[in-house]
Each structure stands twice: as structure tokens, then as C-alpha cells.
Amino acid sequence: MRLLTVKNLRKTFAQEKEAIHAVNGVSFHVDKGEIYGLIGLSGAGKSTLVRCLNLLERPDSGEIWFDGIDLAKQNEAVVREKRREMGMIFQHFNLFMRKTVEDNVAYPLRIAGRDRHASKKRVHELIDYIGLSKYARAYPAELSGGQKQRVAIARALALNPKLLLSDEATSALDPVNTELVLSMLRQVVKDFGIGIVLITHQMEVAKALCGRVAVMENGLIIEENNVETLFLSPKHAATRRLIRGVEDAFSLKHGETITTGNIYRLGFRRESVRRPLISYISREYNVDINILAGDINVLQTGDVGYLVVSFEDAGDEEGALKALRENGVELVPLTAEDAVNHL
Template structure:
């Protein structure tokens, strides 16, 4: 449906060149909820503006439904842009117009009759849950309600794809969940493809089926949501996931505990991540029966990614070194990712070292 090929965006300021996006290639399929995640300055917002050519790339191609947007005339590009809706972090509503008028404005230059426009606006407000707010002005709305108006306006021309640039960043956690649930519902009901730009992996985790991670203008990793969470390859991706699963905060608390601050020869601190069928297996109990390795669970979390269970545990493995090694090898055979969070010798500092996978 949408393909970005070798996209470069270079800004020139006096004698300085700033490469905001460097050789990025992405394929977004019809019906995807595609997340592009990265910290501020990663280039993700610049990249999403390339999709509808609000930002023309310095190099590369933008192929939308088989057409290279860069080769279109201004008139042809205007027609294609109608198929690409966009919502922003700060809503961009017209404060002097009512909710109804904000949505209706997008239909001003269409061929629809006044009656048809009225029916469509009311249907869109019903869709986003704002039927009772049509005569209200934006200043009288909450942040979540303003974003719902922006979503209704973006849907007015029946877009094939909806670009969401940090659409939940200005919202509180509860409202964020409500807006994400609405976007997921629109994706399922209308079949609209969604590209979601965010700096929060927690947001990606909620509704995306595919993910690209950006750093310094480049896509450093991309895959399905499940693959990204279960087999992250890059350090930044792992950092995002640990934040989204709250593992980093749990580990910080654990390492501050006096009894865990100093390792001994018989124990080590380990993080276990498991997906799918492994989540329902009694693996922890089997470590003692098979290898005489005791397991003390310090933190545990399980959630569902695309209806697939994904779990994280922080545990202390205690037993003879050779037996612990056998236990870790067994876990890897069961498709559990094992990360050693601390060496088992007192002379070495606490550290993160991934040793597992499968």
C-alpha cells in the first residue's frame, strides 16, 4: 500500500548540513497499525511528513498505492493527499468554530450536498463518541475530546491511511488508553491503515502489529510487534521494551536491596522473557526437579501482544554453577530468552548481558 524507498531528508542551514532522515526504507501494508518509535530528534516526525509530502525528501521515492507521489503534478498530489489523513499532538483545531464546523470544514470543497455533508459530519461525530458536543467550541473540551474531533476531521474524506504524529503525547494515561482504543476500533471497523509516531513503546504495544525503531535518522530495527518484543536485536529497542514492561524500574528497586547488592558463588540474578506456549509451561518448577536449582521470583509480569501471552520474570537462580548452566541451557531450549543481570562472582560489577534466545 505504502512504500518508502531509500528516503533521505537533509536540511541545510548556512554552511551546515543536518541529515534528519538517512536511507530509510519501509513497507506498510493495507490494514497495518504500523508504529514508528524513537526518542526526540530521531527523525520520526520528519519521516511521517514525507509520507504525504508535507516534507519533500532530498532523495528516495514515496510509493502510495502504486503511484510515486514525487512524480505527480500539484493537482494530482492534492487528490492523493485526500486519501491520507493526519492528526497531531496539539490537535490543530479552529478555536472560533464549533466541533461540527471543524469537521465540516474538511468537506467544504467536496461535491457533497449540504444534506450529505450534514449526515456525514453527524455520522463521524457518532463514530468518535461526540454526538452531544457538536455545538461545543474546542475551548470547552478536554484534551481527549479535542483529539476525537481531530480524528473525525481527519476521517472526513474517507482516507486510506491515517498518520498519527505523537497523537497521545499531550494526553494523560487514562485518556491515552481511550484514544488508542478508538484508533484500534477505527482500524478494525473501517479498515483504515494507521501509521503511529511515538516516543513511547507502551503506546506501540497497545495497538500496533508492526514496528520500526528509529535512531539518529535511521531505522535500526523493524519487524512484527511480537518479534520485536520477543527477540529485540538493538540496545535501544531493548531499552524501549524494558521501559514498556516496567522491568527497568523493577530491576532498579531490586538492585538497591541490601541482600541482592552483593552476589555470592551460589546464586545469580537473571531476567527471563518468554512468549506464547512457553508462558503456560511450569518451567520454573522444573528447574528444581531437573537440576536442583532453586528459583526465587522477585518480579513478574505477563500481558498479551496481539492475543499472544508475553511474560517477563526477574529471578534469583541458586545452586551449583554447573547445574545453573544446565538450567539456563534448558530454558533456552524452551524458547526462553535469558539475560544475566549480574555475574555470580563478587569481583565483577552488576551488568546486563544477554546470553539466551532460542
């Protein structure tokens, strides 16, 4: 079931010198039960986009179809009502520090004027659900970052939203707490039958959680695909840069002097990840293959690996490429510059 359809959304900020097209014509949709990832480097426009989705920021143009209506066309009163159907969680939790855990979770129910008795029950169910019953009367300052984010999740769920918007919800957490929060989000989607728009600059997070992922750059979605395909054959340098992460085994700082041959990024599926395909191809087609970089990513669907290679003094390069394709390898040609900068 379709939860959200965004069409050609735009938001421009007028600055002194120039206009900033923070969101520059974005379209996508999110289904029930889906965790849709929006990933991009700092300044790509992710937060602006997500703030437009629940009209915290008024878009300049475009459509936001949610619950049968186009939110972008509604007045404040309708927007306020519909915003209750979209929970939101943030990087810095945004809890009320002077309120207890239970009062934080109760807050949206109180603002919406819900019955006190029913609210109390709901609050305790939710606190129980996030595993923090012992802390119901505690203040946020007494909680770890991961626990605070769980409280924020409970608060976001208080009004039974259909959609959860998550903007860098794990960016301020250590790896252990990140994992805890991610598995909670995964569980929430299952238990509450909602959808999530998950914004992150960490491919690791998208990898662990998302089905489909959109890559944003300069206010645009430049590439959208399921995670596995994105890892197998990323079309854009920005995507490759995000996939590569920071701790890749190889660095290509001097790549421009390494090779004069054609450079390819080879994406391997789980079956071929651990097969000695490269040495076979090299022997069979008489090509010298220089390995410039590589990594294996563990996805929920299985292992996906990549190698960046150049063909040196190639024998039958065409034949080799054809054989690679026939063995299920995804090929993306790279320029030397791409290879040096982004891989």
C-alpha cells in the same frame, strides 16, 4: 492489500555546523487493516518521516508508493490531491479554536469543494460516529483533550482516506482519554478498512494497538517485528530501553559490580511465563542464576515476560541455555554495559 510502500527515504536538514540526517534511508510498508507502529526516542526522526509521507516535507530521495504512484516524484497539484487520501492527527489536535466541532469536521470537505448538502450529512455521520452529537455546535475549548482528539479523528476521516497518519496522538492525554482514543483508532481501522501509521514514543501505546512495530533511532529503522517477537527478543539496546519503560521493578545502577558472569535476557512466551523454569534449570544443570531484572507485559496475544539473569560460577551453562531454548525461551546475550544502561 498493500497501502503504502516506502523505499530508502532520506531527509537531511542543513544546520550551521553540521547536516542532520533526520531520516537516513528508511524502508517499510503498511497494509490495509494494519496499524503499523513507529516508535523511538525523541529526535529519532519519527515526525520528519511521517511529514515526508504526505509530502508536508519534501524528502531528498527515496520512493513513497501510494495509490499506484510514487508520491515523491509528483508535482504539488498531484500531491495535494493524494494528500486527501491520507488523514493526519497530531499531538495537539490542531483544531480551529474559533470553529465549532461541526465546522472543524466540515473543513476538509469545504476545501475540497464537496457538495454542501452531502458534506453536511457526512459531517453529522462522523460526529455521531465519534459519539459527540451533543457537542456538534460546541467549540474546542469546551471539550476535554480526548474529545478534541476524537474531533480531529473525525476531521481526518472526512474525505474517506485510505491511510491515517497519527503523530503522538495520545501523548497529551491522561490514561483514561488515551484508552478512549486508542480504542477509537482500533475501531476506525475495522469500520473504515483503512491502515494507520502510528507514531509514538510510548511502547505502551504500540503494545495496545499495533501488529508490527518499527523502532527508529538516528533516522533509521533499527528493528522491525510483530509486537510479540519484539518483546520476546529485542535485538537492540534502544528497543530494550523502550520496552522497559520507566517503572521497572528493578534498577541496575550498580549492575557492573553485581556480576562477573554471563548476562542474558530471557524472553518468555505465555505458556512459560508462570512456570518455575528458572529453579528447575538451576537444579538440573547446577547453575547459580542471579536475577537482575524482570517484568511481565500483557499483550493482546497473551502475556510475555522477561528476566535479565547472570550465570554465576556456572556448572553446565551450555546445557542450561540449551534447555531454556528447548522450553521456548528466547535468549539475547547482553554485555554488562547493556545490562546496566538499558536492560
